[in-house]
Amino acid sequence: MTSSHQITAGFLPLLDSAILVAAKEKGFAAEQDIELRLVRERSWATIRDRLAVSHFDVAHILGPMPIACNLGLTAPAPRMIVPMALGLGGNAVTVSADVWSEMAACGASPDLDAHASGLALRRVIDNRNGERLRFGVVHPYSGHNYELRYWLSASGIDPDKDVEIGVLPPPDMADALTSGLIDGYCAGEPWNTLGVLHNRAHLATVKAAIWKSSPEKVLGVNSRWADGHPEALAALLRALYTASRWCADIRNHEELAKLLAKPAYVDRPLESLLPALTGLLHIGGKETLSIKDFFVPNAKAATFPWKSHALWFYTQMVRWGHIRHTAEHQQIANDTYRPDIYRSALKALDVSMPAASSKVEGALKVETPVGSSGALTLGPDGFFDGGLFDPDDVDSYIASQARR
Structure with missing residues (x-):
């Protein structure tokens, strides 16, 4: 039929x-x-x-x-x-074993805290006396590129001057790291897990730490x-x-x-896919870490x-x-x-949906029930640097970023 x-x-x-x-x-x-x-x-x-x-x-x-x-x-x-x-969610920033070793010596956090890892990376870059690290992203117009740049910039690293950022297909990231073509990458799963399991890579931080519920x-x-x-x-x-x-x-x-x-x-392989689904990720050096809301499908x-x-x-x-x-x-x-279109299509399923079409990003510090029924929970959705984005004041947000 x-x-x-x-x-x-x-x-x-x-x-x-x-x-x-x-x-x-x-x-x-x-x-x-x-x-x-x-x-x-x-x-x-x-x-x-x-x-x-x-x-x-x-x-x-x-x-x-x-x-x-x-x-x-x-x-x-x-x-x-x-x-x-x-x-x-679902992304991570992964670096070579050598870069992670340098970051760890400069105070990178074992729990992949975005603030501590970012400051450690800045110290690593400062110690290299102008030798720029190279990072891979999957496309110029990608969440990967923008979250990597946001993390770097908020950590005191100029993404256009202090490092090099190039584009590679996701399946090529780990091999490019092993060959020395790049020193790190921001990609979706399973390419971070595969880099850790087979290419001696180490996670530096994760999307869920840079911007929660992003x-x-x-x-x-x-x-x-x-x-x-x-x-x-x-x-x-x-x-x-x-x-x-x-x-x-x-x-x-x-x-x-x-x-x-x-x-x-x-x-x-199955073992490269399960970690991101469960949130128990291989982070490097045979270590695992439970990361809340690493990937959220519903x-x-x-x-x-x-x-x-x-x-x-x-x-x-x-x-x-x-x-x-x-x-x-x-x-x-x-x-x-x-x-x-989303609301119209799902009305027949009687699911809880947001009443608004926009929200202030970064405003929810904890999980928060919303709506009269409280059946829908949002957040936390914070940026790691405490930033807020008000979609009703785009001009001010753009101006504030230009000054940073």
Whole structure:
């Protein structure tokens, strides 16, 4: 029997493709009368290009990339919308064994505290007398690039002068570290765990420590397809939300890791995938560390496409010279994320959703029940340096960063 909706989705072999994989493999897409075809790609640029030429209808994609496309920063540039996020967190900053040894001698914290590790890295750089460390990120318009730069800058390190930052596909990061091409990288899982297990790497800090409950991958949708297939898109969001609940259940973590380990998906051993799902990560030197909320697929409104997340990404594009700040550019970034479509699609599932579309990022210091029912808990969502981002005052935030 033919499904009502045929949807082709691109993805990269990363742990945070989990919701798409579970939607297909556990039948949540089929329950919504969707024939979901998943196509694995090697680079984010290819994902973008295939969305542009309609080879893909939707894709697992970097949170800032649809904004960059809509701003004309990358070509070919499909017009895109983001009606759903695919989870929170999931990244780490990984360094070579030699760099970690230097950082440890300079006071880096064994618990990967972002403040202590950042100050230690600054001392390491100071001790090198102008020899710049090289870091890899997966794309210029990525959460990885912007969170790495935020961490470095708040630690007194100029990302453009004190270090070099280049772009590498995620699967190449660990080997580039071993070869000495780079000294560290910011990437998603399982590439940090694989670097620790097989390339003598060490975690320096994690995304969950730099900015708690922070955005990462999203569902990027070709807006032409979305305009022509609203029912299919709504059905897909329902399937993905149901999949996110399944992925969040600790009883399903081993099965999820086995699904992701298949050759068609992440194609890496089970033992390299389970740590990020459980939060018990290998950090280096045969040590493990339990990291709360390392990767969050469903709780804390993890799939909600907050406009404040989109606008924070936009401020970083401005901060690092990727785009000039104008009211028009800000509006384009704001309009890329579509919580209205999310709410409309999930209304039938009777799930607790935020009443607002934006929030002050960094304001919640503890887990906080929100809404009249208290059924939804948000936070903590703090930046490690105590910063706050008010999406209603973008101008002031951009000005304050320019002075730092």
